Amino acid sequence: MLEDLKLRVMNTAKKAQRDGLCKHKSGNFSARDAETGYVVITPTSVDREDLVVPDMIVMDLDANVIENQTGLRPTSESLMHLEIYKTRPDVMAVAHTHSMYATVFAVLNKPVPAVVYEIANLKCSKARIPVAPYGRPGTPALAESVVEPCKEADVFLLQGHGAVAVDETNIEEAYLKAAYIEELSELYHHALTANGCQEPDSFPVEELQSWEYPKEIKFPNA
Template sequence: MLESLKKDVLEIAKRAQRDGLCKHKSGNFSAKVDETGYIVVTPTGLDREAMSVRDMIVMNLDAEVIENESGLRPTSEVLMHIEIYKARPEVKAVAHTHSAYATAMAVLAKPIPAIVYEVANLGLTQGRIPVAPYGRPGTPALAENVIPSIREADCVLMEKHGAVAVDDRDIYEAFLKAAYIEELAELYHHALTANGGQEPASFAQDELQKWAYPSEITFPNSK
């Protein structure tokens, strides 16, 4: 069931580990099928490099396991994924990572401002990556606490925990946003350090919303 989507989720989960966004058994990933409302999610307690397609788990949005071919349980944080899909029905993928700089900002409960223009593509609505209040991993509180922030932005820090990114296209795009969170967190850290702890200048939300593909570029079939 959903073999192609399982392969996509598995590949991104492994890439996240290779790229340093997750280490050991931390982090989790999922993708949703709109027609059925089913989600494919990574299992708990298994190193990603040891995962195979048959280890991917299919669930519905009532937290019922539909298929777990290898008998594994879904990630204990799947409730957060489910609540995100319910709160934002357009979302098709969720990437939850524990990358170092992003997690450091999450430990400090420090939102990351829009210090570079590339954040215009991160689905921010207030010119920042917000911080969701702490909730114990694997609990409904974690799922509930992240929702206000995920309604604000596609990229969110989770206090004392890590980061989560969502996208309305696919798991690859959600992964890219998670990677951008880490890159932005590292840049922010370096800027603060170089500036003696003083906040660097950042872009206002209305400036971020002005970006558009250059109209001066033309194509043969556009005339």
């Protein structure tokens, strides 16, 4: 069932480990099938390099396991993924990472401001990467904590925990946004350090919302 989607979620999880965004079995990934509404999600407590496609688990939005071919359990943070899908029906994929710099700001409970313009691609409606209030991993409290942040932006931090990115198209794009969270967090950290812990300049919402593809570029037959 949903073999192609399982492969893509598995490959993304392995890429996250190779890229250093997840270590020591941390983090989890999921994608939703548009036709069935089912969610393919990574299992708990498995080294990603050992994963095979049948290890991927299929669930419905009520947290019922529909398929787990190898008997593995879905990630303990499944409720968080499912709550995001229920809160944002447009979302088709979720990437949760424990990358270093993003987690530093999650520990500090400090949103990451729009210090570079690229944050405009992350649908941050308040020109920042927000922080979800603390919820114990694996609990309904964690799931509830992400409701407002995922309405505000496609990227957010989990207080004392890690980072989450969502996307309306696919798991690959969700992962790319997770990578951007880490890059922006690292830039912000270095800017604070270089500036004597003084806040650097950042872009206001109005500026980020003003971007458009340049009209000066002309195409044939246009």
